[in-house]
Amino acid sequence: MTAPRTPLDTLRTVFGYRSFRPFQEEIVTRLIDGGDAFVLMPTGGGKSLCYQIPALHRPGVGIVVSPLISLMKDQVDALRENGVAAAAYNSTLGEREARQVLARLHAGELDLLYVAPERLMTDAFLERLRELPIALFAIDEAHCVSQWGHDFRPEYVGLGRLRGLFPGVPLIALTATADVQTRTDIIARLGLRDAEIYVTGFDRPNIRYSVVEKRKPFNQLMDFLAGRPTEAGIVYALSRKRVEEVAEKLRGAGVEAAAYHAGLADGERSRVQEAFLRDDVRVVVATVAFGMGIDKPNVRFVVHYDLPKNIESYYQETGRAGRDGLPAEALLLFGYGDIPLSRSLIESGGNPEQIRIELHKLNAMVGIAEAGTCRRQALLGYFGERLAEGCGNCDLCLDPPETFDATEDARKALSCVYRVGQRFGVGHVIDVLRGSRNERIRQLGHDRLSTYGIGAHLSAEAWGSVIRQLIHRGYLEQDMANYSVLKLTPAARPLLKGEESLILARPRVKVAAPKKEPKRRGGTVPLAEGDEGLFQELRALRKRLADEQQVPPY
Ligand code: ADP
Ligand code: MG
Numbered sequence: 050m051t052a053p054r055t056p057l058d059t060l061r062t063v064f065g066y067r068s069f070r071p072f073q074e075e076i077v078t079r080l081i082d083g084g085d086a087f088v089l090m091p092t093g094g095g096k097s098l099c100y101q102i103p104a105l106h107r108p109g110v111g112i113v114v115s116p117l118i119s120l121m122k123d124q125v126d127a128l129r130e131n132g133v134a135a136a137a138y139n140s141t142l143g144e145r146e147a148r149q150v151l152a153r154l155h156a157g158e159l160d161l162l163y164v165a166p167e168r169l170m171t172d173a174f175l176e177r178l179r180e181l182p183i184a185l186f187a188i189d190e191a192h193c194v195s196q197w198g199h200d201f202r203p204e205y206v207g208l209g210r211l212r213g214l215f216p217g218v219p220l221i222a223l224t225a226t227a228d229v230q231t232r233t234d235i236i237a238r239l240g241l242r243d244a245e246i247y248v249t250g251f252d253r254p255n256i257r258y259s260v261v262e263k264r265k266p267f268n269q270l271m272d273f274l275a276g277r278p279t280e281a282g283i284v285y286a287l288s289r290k291r292v293e294e295v296a297e298k299l300r301g302a303g304v305e306a307a308a309y310h311a312g313l314a315d316g317e318r319s320r321v322q323e324a325f326l327r328d329d330v331r332v333v334v335a336t337v338a339f340g341m342g343i344d345k346p347n348v349r350f351v352v353h354y355d356l357p358k359n360i361e362s363y364y365q366e367t368g369r370a371g372r373d374g375l376p377a378e379a380l381l382l383f384g385y386g387d388i389p390l391s392r393s394l395i396e397s398g399g400n401p402e403q404i405r406i407e408l409h410k411l412n413a414m415v416g417i418a419e420a421g422t423c424r425r426q427a428l429l430g431y432f433g434e435r436l437a438e439g440c441g442n443c444d445l446c447l448d449p450p451e452t453f454d455a456t457e458d459a460r461k462a463l464s465c466v467y468r469v470g471q472r473f474g475v476g477h478v479i480d481v482l483r484g485s486r487n488e489r490i491r492q493l494g495h496d497r498l499s500t501y502g503i504g505a506h507l508s509a510e511a512w513g514s515v516i517r518q519l520i521h522r523g524y525l526e527q528d529m530a531n532y533s534v535l536k537l538t539p540a541a542r543p544l545l546k547g548e549e550s551l552i553l554a555r556p557r558v559k560v561a562a563p564k565k566e567p568k569r570r571g572g573t574v575p576l577a578e579g580d581e582g583l584f585q586e587l588r589a590l591r592k593r594l595a596d597e598q599q600v601p602p603y
Pocket of ligand 1: 053067068069075090091092093094095096097098357
């Protein structure tokens with residue numbers, strides 16, 4: 050078909066939509082101009098148009114790699130409805146159909162061809178393509194190329210050859226799930242050139258995020274539910290036993306609640322799920338097993354009774370609230386005492402490498418619970434989406450902690466990260482800043498760095514909070530796959546060069562009142578003077594993560 054004048058024309062005349070969603074137009078333009086792109090957008094975000102429209106605007110056929118034959122068929126059918134010449138080439142085709150598709154391909158009749166990776170990456174097929182004008186390559190579900198992702202597919206690995214074989218053809222990788230490490234890995238494996246990275250659509254502004262100190266969790270849950278006597282919601286707990294207990298106690302207190310976990314019979318599980326969908330059960334108390342395929346629009350709240358194992362699951366689980374776009378709540382009950390349980394769950398399974406990464410992810414999750422500024426900024430930042438301003442709809446935005454001018458401290462921390470070669474984690478950076486005299490620092494010669502001891506005025510906890518906020522605000526990145534090593538981001542530059550100032554929050558961590566000190570009723574305690582004992586668990590975890598950090602020899 051002949052392409053109309055602008056991408057917007059195409060969006061309207063071919064696809065029948067009025068306007069682009071955020072970044073769609075930029076991505077389309079980038080590809081039309083011949084550049085590579087990496088797109089991270091949630092499911093339903095509108096990734097397909099990002100390659101479909103440029104395929105119509107560039108000469109030649111757009112080749113789309115997709116792992117799922119059923120999805121290919123849906124897309125091809127939908128495109129044909131809109132008058133786009135699309136076809137799929139995969140194992141469901143009979144010999145005659147396959148020949149027809151190839152004939153149309155060679156005749157230059159196709160705008161888009163969907164191919165399974167194992168079909169595409171045969172020498173014979175690649176030879177064919179090299180004789181034809183190709184508009185672009187789109188790699189859908191691109192996380193399948195990375196072992197860091199959750200759905201690694203060996204047949205995706207070969208796609209790394211495309212970039213070299215077709216140097217003039219733009220390449221776009223798209224996925225709905227990839228943390229920073231997976232993303233970096235995908236880009237490297239596919240060999241994307243100066244890829245522009247687009248991350249968008251993850252924000253769920255209608256969900257109000259809050260974290261409260263976990264003291265008497267059941268009473269806290271009851272208080273929370275009492276304020277919402279008719280609303281439906283999910284309570285996530287870490288163990289089956291706890292799920293059963295909480296559900297039982299809720300029923301005892303007159304709340305229509307049901308338990309859901311993988312230990313229940315299939316029949317019981319689907320019964321609970323159905324009842325929840327039909328609004329016959331108000332609260333489902335569940336392990337992580339609950340959620341896949343739950344599409345209930347009016348879930349008004351998600352409570353985390355225990356600390357989730359990582360930010361990915363936390364965000365996914367809280368994202369089940371408020372699908373209808375109406376106000377919803379995500380409440381996390383957080384206590385340092387939960388860390389051992391999460392840790393033992395992690396340590397009970399997987400290979401050592403996986404366990405190591407999972408522990409780092411747990412640490413990042415604790416960082417969200419300890420966040421000093423906008424919770425949503427910290428959460429979205431983890432996925433690489435930046436929010437310029439606080440969200441106005443989380444506990445920290447609604448009840449902001451005290452702030453201070455942290456420009457100098459931030460510069461000290463950032464230069465220290467730089468001085469240690471961006472190859473160390475938080476613990477070591479703090480040790481250098483505070484001028485600690487430990488063996489490792491001496492061995493590395495880090496006691497001779499200009500940043501050694503420049504931060505002795507703050508406690509280790511206070512530095513922890515400054516560095517965490519720098520991570521959450523996007524000045525520093527923590528490489529989870531690589532021993533949580535801290536790295537500067539481009540945003541750190543103006544701050545380091547003294548062109549920017551920075552206001553940070555005075556840390557406010559809500560901690561459970563220790564048993565031996567019955568006088569204190571919990572509440573808000575500045576971290577800098579926080580009760581030592583309460584941080585022990587976290588310290589132990591962080592120490593362990595720091596100790597295992599292998600230092601490459603200079
Ligand atoms: P993804 O691949 O990211 O999961 P899709 O590309 O399948 O998402 O798009 C999800 C839905 O959003 C589709 O129904 C699609 O037609 C619709 N959509 C995408 N972009 C727009 C837009 N700019 N305006 C309106 N609807 C859109
Ligand atoms: Mg898609």
